[in-house]
Amino acid sequence: MKIKFTKMHGLGNDFVVIDCINQTLSLSRKQLSFIADRHFGIGCDQILMVEKASGNADFFYRIFNADGGEVEQCGNGARCFVRYVHDQGLTLKNPVSVETLSGLITPTLQKNGEVTVDMGIPKFEPAEIPFVADHRALTYSLEVQGKTVQISALSMGNPHAVRIVGDIDKAPVGSEGALIETHPRFPKRVNVGYMQIIDRHNIQLRVFERGAGETLACGTGACAAVVAGVQQNLLDTPVSVNTRGGKLTISWDGENQSVWMTGPAVTVFEGEINL
Numbered sequence: 113m114k115i116k117f118t119k120m121h122g123l124g125n126d127f128v129v130i131d132c133i134n135q136t137l138s139l140s141r142k143q144l145s146f147i148a149d150r151h152f153g154i155g156c157d158q159i160l161m162v163e164k165a166s167g168n169a170d171f172f173y174r175i176f177n178a179d180g181g182e183v184e185q186c187g188n189g190a191r192c193f194v195r196y197v198h199d200q201g202l203t204l205k206n207p208v209s210v211e212t213l214s215g216l217i218t219p220t221l222q223k224n225g226e227v228t229v230d231m232g233i234p235k236f237e238p239a240e241i242p243f244v245a246d247h248r249a250l251t252y253s254l255e256v257q258g259k260t261v262q263i264s265a266l267s268m269g270n271p272h273a274v275r276i277v278g279d280i281d282k283a284p285v286g287s288e289g290a291l292i293e294t295h296p297r298f299p300k301r302v303n304v305g306y307m308q309i310i311d312r313h314n315i316q317l318r319v320f321e322r323g324a325g326e327t328l329a330c331g332t333g334a335c336a337a338v339v340a341g342v343q344q345n346l347l348d349t350p351v352s353v354n355t356r357g358g359k360l361t362i363s364w365d366g367e368n369q370s371v372w373m374t375g376p377a378v379t380v381f382e383g384e385i386n387l
């Protein structure tokens with residue numbers, strides 16, 4: 113089966129985007145991880161599928177990690193999604209309403225080429241993350257390989273753990289991040305963010321993503337880090353989130369308010385793959 117795709121990225125967090133409105137397909141986990149494979153396939157952190165919405169949203173947005181697992185939300189992908197549906201002539205609407213497994217998001221193409229997304233309201237109850245804890249807390253102690261680390265835990269539709277570190281370049285992202293990703297207290301696994309606070313409006317962030325490993329940027333991770341920092345009275349929004357792939361701007365006005373993300377979305381090339 114020949115499949116048309118578009119390769120895109122948001123700050124180096126890269127995607128294979130597939131129009132599933134004009135081509136009907138259902139891919140196995142094995143086929144999805146083949147597409148994501150950087151040696152044998154196309155190569156990407158996530159695969160994004162554009163589908164017709166079941167309700168009255170404009171589109172349904174499905175997200176699969178490089179390991180083939182389907183997930184609830186992808187922030188950098190949401191910015192690429194709206195650029196894709198405009199570039200492919202699938203809509204003239206701006207903003208577009210996009211249904212995801214974790215609810216509705218509304219990305220808007222800005223005149224300066226950047227994209228702003230209402231990423232929805234973060235959730236903190238352990239059962240909603242999900243995270244195993246007796247009750248909600250600002251931070252939690254987590255046993256990792258005989259060490260105790262302090263994390264914030266929350267959901268941006270997908271689960272996030274956030275650690276504050278003194279030196280982002282020395283943060284144990286690959287080693288400890290992999291252990292926290294699969295920690296038993298996160299029954300659906302978790303994205304693990306390491307945040308260095310520069311000042312009240314600037315952070316540096318690295319994320320070990322669930323199902324993909326460390327990526328150059330993570331949109332929902334940036335949202336989760338800013339929320340964790342604001343809650344601990346360490347940050348004031350808007351916050352510039354400096355990732356290895358570039359800068360995101362995140363705003364959040366507090367409990368029960370949406371998190372707003374602004375950043376770029378880039379189309380790299382189009383292609384076809386035989387599956």
Ligand SMILES: N[C@H](CCC[C@H](N)C(=O)O)C(=O)O
Binds near residue numbers: 185324331
């Ligand atoms: N790895 C994430 C999905 C992609 C999130 C990230 N690429 C973003 O920009 O938010 C998860 O398993 O929840």
